[in-house]
């Protein structure tokens with residue numbers, strides 16, 4: 001019993017220091033996901049239509065031509081490199097463009113094309129010859145609003161008459177003639193309700209993006225409801241969310257009257273096509289040496305190394321850097337700007353190895369990453385195998401034919417037990433690899 005109480009106090013100490021919990025807020029996670037996602041997620045599920053107005057048939061399209069967009073808008077879509085609509089766009093976009101306008105609630109995981117869908121709808125509906133604000137998009141944070149604004153700017157690059165304005169801190173007041181406004185609920189409340197610089201009652205399109213992140217942010221829900229109340233009943237309302245729990249749905253249905261509800265089930269990560277190995281390392285030094293050998297091997301693709309704590313991650317980064325390797329470190333302490341810079345540099349291939357904690361466990365889907373190293377195996381607060389995190393670290397979604405390699409560094413009988421738990425959980429065998437020998441050739 002003495003041992004138990006000891007373990008408990010250690011646990012508390014590490015939780016209190018925050019070292020093992022390198023967590024990000026929902027807003028930050030959502031942003032990072034957007035930054036690392038440069039391609040559509042290939043989702044094999046079918047769209048589910050949960051509710052629809054039987055009098056207005058839903059149809060879907062397989063091409064952007066079939067949407068009969070304004071030519072300059074179609075040009076913008078193609079200039080972005082989009083050839084065919086994504087799964088969610090096939091159904092969402094024709095429904096959003098149909099007349100009379102219909103309201104919509106749409107849910108699908110990040111990276112499935114929701115932003116592009118509503119930006120297209122917004123740009124189609126705006127009439128640049130009318131000099132007032134016609135479309136408003138609410139985003140939960142400054143950075144997410146900027147991400148959306150950049151999509152609007154790109155897609156409208158052949159529509160020079162459309163004027164876009166950010167409703168964000170630091171921005172000058174609007175003239176009220178801007179066609180599209182993108183911003184956070186706070187600033188929009190000021191401009192639309194307090195100072196009446198934008199006429200909310202004249203909007204024809206209202207979008208609430210990232211509803212799940214929105215309601216997790218203090219005060220945003222209430223502000224969104226107040227903004228929503230100022231709209232005319234003819235304003236088309238759309239709400240998007242990556243998740244679909246009851247709280248989000250209650251909020252969604254309160255915000256959006258008589259919606260068509262569409263949903264795309266999440267594509268689960270799988271361990272298919274992932275070769276899994278482990279390396280026995282008797283000490284931290286041996287782990288470091290294995291890591292350096294593996295780094296030397298990693299000639300083609302890039303690798304992500306996961307550590308359980310910020311301390312281990314920082315130490316490993318220092319050691320590898322001292323030995324002349326170009327590695328990057330991504331941990332929760334950094335500012336949003338620093339994290340974006342690091343991820344951009346990694347994506348561009350300036351660093352071959354990215355060392356991180358669980359900050360990146362989910363949503364990291366950098367195409368060129370071929371190897372994932374678990375410097376420390378993921379454990380929960382009871383020091384049992386955290387199989388879900390293991391799957392998020394190394395699993396992949398909808399990436400047919402692409403193989404990946406996962407290497408687990410095992411430094412104690414405890415970590416060996418954890419690895420065995422993982423093997424049992426997934427029904428897989430993790431193969432032994434000798435990091436000092438030609439065995440590493442297997443990784444090629």
Ligand code: ADP
Pocket residue numbers: 037038039040041081082083084085086089108109110111112113114115116117
């Ligand atoms: P979500 O809003 O669901 O997170 P996005 O609209 O941001 O998804 O799209 C995810 C990524 O896929 C972006 O990089 C975007 O440019 C790209 N994308 C979106 N629609 C298409 C399409 N039809 N074809 C190719 N790429 C697309």
